[in-house]
Structures are given as C-alpha cells and as structure tokens.
Amino acid sequence: PQRFEPEATAGDVATQLATRFDARHYRLDLRRAPMLQLVHARDEAQDRWVAILLFHHMALDHTALEVVQHEMQAHLMGEAAQLAEAVPYRNYVAQARLGMSEQEHEVFFRQMLGEIEEPTLPFGLAQVQGDGRGIEEVTVAVDDAVGRGLRSQARRLGVSAASLIHLAWARVMALACGQEHVVFGTVLMGRMQGGDGADRALGMFINTLPICVSVGEQSVDEAVKATHARLTGMLAHEHASLALAQRCSGVAAPTPLFSALLNYRHSATQVTEALLSAWSGMQMLSSEERTNYPLTMNVDDLGDGFSLTALVESRIGAQRICDYLQVALRSLFEALEQAPQTPVQSLPVLPQAERRQLLETWNASSATYPHDALIHGQVEACAAARPDALAVRFEDRSLTYGELNARANQVAHHLLSLGIRPDDRVAICVERGLDMIVGLLGILKSGAGYVPLDPAYPAERLAFMLQDSAPVAVLTQAATRQCLADVTVPVIDLDRAEWPEASLGNPQVAGLDSSHLAYVI
Numbered sequence: 188p189q190r191f192e193p194e195a196t197a198g199d200v201a202t203q204l205a206t207r208f209d210a211r212h213y214r215l216d217l218r219r220a221p222m223l224q225l226v227h228a229r230d231e232a233q234d235r236w237v238a239i240l241l242f243h244h245m246a247l248d249h250t251a252l253e254v255v256q257h258e259m260q261a262h263l264m265g266e267a268a269q270l271a272e273a274v275p276y277r278n279y280v281a282q283a284r285l286g287m288s289e290q291e292h293e294v295f296f297r298q299m300l301g302e303i304e305e306p307t308l309p310f311g312l313a314q315v316q317g318d319g320r321g322i323e324e325v326t327v328a329v330d331d332a333v334g335r336g337l338r339s340q341a342r343r344l345g346v347s348a349a350s351l352i353h354l355a356w357a358r359v360m361a362l363a364c365g366q367e368h369v370v371f372g373t374v375l376m377g378r379m380q381g382g383d384g385a386d387r388a389l390g391m392f393i394n395t396l397p398i399c400v401s402v403g404e405q406s407v408d409e410a411v412k413a414t415h416a417r418l419t420g421m422l423a424h425e426h427a428s429l430a431l432a433q434r435c436s437g438v439a440a441p442t443p444l445f446s447a448l449l450n451y452r453h454s455a456t457q458v459t460e461a462l463l464s465a466w467s468g469m470q471m472l473s474s475e476e477r478t479n480y481p482l483t484m485n486v487d488d489l490g491d492g493f494s495l496t497a498l499v500e501s502r503i504g505a506q507r508i509c510d511y512l513q514v515a516l517r518s519l520f521e522a523l524e525q526a527p528q529t530p531v532q533s534l535p536v537l538p539q540a541e542r543r544q545l546l547e548t549w550n551a552s553s554a555t556y557p558h559d560a561l562i563h564g565q566v567e568a569c570a571a572a573r574p575d576a577l578a579v580r581f582e583d584r585s586l587t588y589g590e591l592n593a594r595a596n597q598v599a600h601h602l603l604s605l606g607i608r609p610d611d612r613v614a615i616c617v618e619r620g621l622d623m624i625v626g627l628l629g630i631l632k633s634g635a636g637y638v639p640l641d642p643a644y645p646a647e648r649l650a651f652m653l654q655d656s657a658p659v660a661v662l663t664q665a666a667t668r669q670c671l672a673d674v675t676v677p678v679i680d681l682d683r684a685e686w687p688e689a690s691l692g693n694p695q696v697a698g699l700d701s702s703h704l705a706y707v708i
Contacts, residue, residue: 188225222247314446576588
C-alpha cells in the first residue's frame with residue numbers, strides 16, 4: 188500500500204486521489220512488480236479513509252478481481268484459513284503451450300477470415316494502439332423487459348444470451364462501417380482450457396480474438412444460430428494469438444483487422460448476510476477501465492439483467508454507442524419474438540431522437556430553390572454576388588466562390604474546345620481535394636456528365652470503367668496519371684494545364700438544361 192497526502196485546500200480528497208492517479212496520464216511501470224497498487228488517503232473532512240486500487244490486465248482480469256475480492260472478504264470475516272491454496276500461473280502457461288497446435292488454430296481462422304479483405308473500422312476509427320486519452324466512458328442498464336425477452340429467445344433457440352448480444356453488436360458495427368461481413372474483437376476468458384484451478388488463479392488469462400459475423404439477408408433466427416456456432420467453435424482456440432488470426436485474413440498488417448471490441452462477461456453477485464456483514468462500513472465510489480482500442484463495449488451479464496459500458500473516443504460519444512446497441516437489442520428481441528424470418532440487415536439501430544434529427548430537423552429549411560436550376564448556374568450566381576465568400580476548404584487550402592468559378596470555367600472552356608457536347612461523358616481520376624471540386628464543376632459547365640474514377644480502385648476495375656463508359660476525355664493529376672494505362676482519349680492534367688486568359692468567363696452551352704445526362708444521373 189502507498190499513502191497519498193491530499194492538499195488541505197484542494198477540495199474533496201476522493202476527487203484529488205482519482206485525479207492524481209487518473210489512467211489518462213498515470214501509468215503503472217510494466218517493467219517492475221507489482222502490477223497491483225493500492226493508494227490510500229485520510230479524508231479528515233468526512234472522517235473516512237479513501238483508497239484507489241490500480242491494476243493492469245497482466246495481473247488481473249474480471250474473474251481474477253472477483254477472486255481477490257473473495258479472499259479479502261474471507262480475511263475480513265476471519266475465515267482466511269479456509270481459503271484454498273493459491274494456484275500458480277505457471278500451470279496455466281503449461282496448459283496453454285501443450286494445447287492445440289498453431290496449425291489447428293490457423294485452419295480455424297483461415298476458414299473464418301480467409302475471404303475478409305477489408306478491415307472493420309467503425310466510424311473510420313483505425314488507431315488501435317492508443318493510450319486511453321480522449322476515451323469517454325458511460326454505463327447504462329438494458330431495459331428489463333428486453334433483457335428477459337432476450338434470455339427467453341436464447342432458451343427457445345438453444346443458444347447462449349451472449350450469442351444474441353454478439354449479433355446485435357455486429358448489426359451496430361455493420362451500419363457504422365457500411366459492411367455486411369463485419370469483424371470485431373471478442374474477449375475470451377482464457378480459462379475454459381486453462382486446467383484445474385484456472386478459475387481461482389491470478390494473471391493474464393483473457394485473450395482478444397477476431398470473430399466474423401455476417402449481417403445480411405439471412406433471417407434473425409438463422410443469424411443467431413450461426414453466431415452461436417461460431418462463438419462455441421472459438422472456445423477451443425481461446426489461446427491462439429491475435430497476430431496469427433490476423434495473418435489468416437486478407438488484411439495485411441500493419442492495417443488492423445478490426446478496431447472495436449465486445450467484452451461479454453458474467454458479473455452476477457449473490458448478496459448474502461455474510462457479504463453485507465464483511466463489507467459493512469465500506470462502499471464502492473466508482474470504477475474506471477482504460478483500453479488502447481478506440482471503441483469497446485463491455486456487456487455485464489448480471490444474472491437477471493444486463494448492463495452496458497461503452498468506452499469510446501469522445502468525438503463519437505459513449506452514450507451514442509450505448510443507445511445504438513440498446514435499439515439493436517430491442518429490435519432483435521422483437522423480431523425473434525414476432526417475425527423470426529426478418530432479415531437481420533433490416534433491424535433498426537438508430538434511436539428515434541437521432542432518426543428524427545437526421546430525417547426531419549436537419550432537413551427542415553424555409554428556403555425555396557427552383558427545381559430546374561443547374562448546379563453550375565447557382566455557383567455562378569454566388570460568384571457574381573459574393574465573389575470573396577468561402578466556397579470550399581480542404582485541409583489548409585481554400586477557394587472563394589470567385590476563384591472556384593474561374594478555375595472551373597478554365598476546365599470547361601478547354602473541354603468545349605475539344606468538342607465536348609451535352610450528354611458526353613468525361614472521366615475524372617483525382618485525389619480528394621480542391622482540384623476534385625474544380626474538375627467536377629468544370630465538367631458540368633461543359634454540359635457533360637462526369638464518370639468518377641477512384642485512384643484507390645484496382646487497375647483492372649479502372650480499365651473496365653474506362654472501356655465501359657467510353658468517355659471523350661479524362662481529367663487527372665500528376666499523382667493519379669499512372670493509374671490510367673492505355674488511355675486513347677485526351678488526358679487533361681489539372682496540375683500542369685495552361686489555360687488561356689480568355690477562359691475565365693462563364694461558358695454558354697446552348698440548350699443545356701436539367702434534362703441532360705449530368706443532371707438526371
């Protein structure tokens with residue numbers, strides 16, 4: 188134990204203690220034992236002692252913490268002599284090393300992940316080696332009726348409640364990253380194959396491994412059973428390494444295979460007279476966890492109900508993620524109960540308040556716009572009325588409406604000089620930035636329809652799109668020119684083109700209106 192001396196003028200002692208040892212800036216030294224540290228302080232103002240228990244997962248996981256609490260309780264009740272002998276961690280190490288071979292692990296994960304070529308990065312969160320800063324934590328209880336309903340449906344289908352939770356989380360992940368086959372980390376206890384006494388040992392047992400769940404056209408009944416089969420199959424591989432599992436996918440390191448975790452844990456506590464007596468006069472003030480992953484959902488199975496704790500980057504919002512999972516759990520329960528053939532991909536996730544905000548509040552506008560106004564015509568009007576107003580910004584560069592319109596005019600006049608006419612097609616293969624907006628607007632001003640070619644596409648796909656769309660010209664940049672091979676139509680390099688001074692004025696294309704190709708696609 189370590190004594191902490193609070194400052195008499197710095198306010199509440201418990202707050203001082205929590206602030207001083209906040210995991211956002213305080214770290215246990217992993218090079219030195221122990222990985223468990225108790226810091227205590229005297230709170231004279233409230234006539235009490237306060238303490239904070241710091242530990243790393245290398246020493247304790249959720250189960251091990253319960254073991255420590257049980258041993259503390261035994262000492263408090265004078266029953267320490269009845270405690271079983273401590274189980275050495277080396278027993279578990281031997282069991283894990285003598286268990287299933289790497290080849291067997293590899294067969295399992297290749298079968299599950301072999302066709303996964305795109306990482307699952309919800310909300311674009313890709314940093315999986317963070318330091319816990321900026322992580323927001325929120326805990327909410329699952330509605331009791333939904334919790335009971337989920338357990339009832341799990342019994343009907345002969346699966347675990349954890350399988351339903353995993354499927355609901357997969358549905359949230361699918362919408363957060365726009366994928367049908369999602370991969371996220373699931374935290375395994377590591378004690379199922381740990382040998383005798385593994386449930387009483389301290390040390391690093393938990394293991395995070397990827398699970399792939401399909402959230403597509405299959406019915407919710409079928410999806411629950413498939414998820415359950417995958418989870419039960421993983422139990423035999425709970426000691427496999429994450430590095431091995433990632434190598435079995437089509438996502439090459441250092442790109443992470445996933446950036447979100449689901450930690451389902453059994454946290455039911457039986458309150459007895461002995462328990463109340465042992466801890467009389469003591470209370471838990473708060474608890475916090477930190478992780479290097481940017482999005483973690485802890486689901487505590489409390490025996491009767493469930494509790495959700497989200498640890499999420501604050502710009503996304505922990506409460507928001509809890510709300511998503513709450514809606515997904517309710518919609519999954521209702522579908523299983525009332526319409527088990529419902530496609531899992533149709534399960535709602537957005538709360539009503541956010542759905543209303545997206546569809547109604549943010550779409551509410553008192554402004555009226557002409558239905559047949561052309562986009563480039565509206566830009567030209569803004570350029571005439573407010574030439575110095577900011578039109579577009581990318582990173583540290585920007586263009587006013589006057590500058591944007593003038594540069595787009597140069598592109599349009601050049602295209603018109605090549606013989607471009609309304610309903611022709613012009614391909615554009617540029618990186619995201621100001622030139623992309625200039626190029627798109629210039630194409631529209633010429634009357635043509637644009638064919639977007641993403642430089643990140645495989646060469647074969649770009650070649651097919653060029654052949655299939657048959658553009659009469661292609662806009663590129665120096666950085667993207669090499670993406671286009673064997674192009675037989677004029678190629679305009681936006682980085683190197685030299686435009687005549689006369690091309691700054693608005694082009695006039697006879698007969699161009701909202702019925703042409705560029706405005707109906």
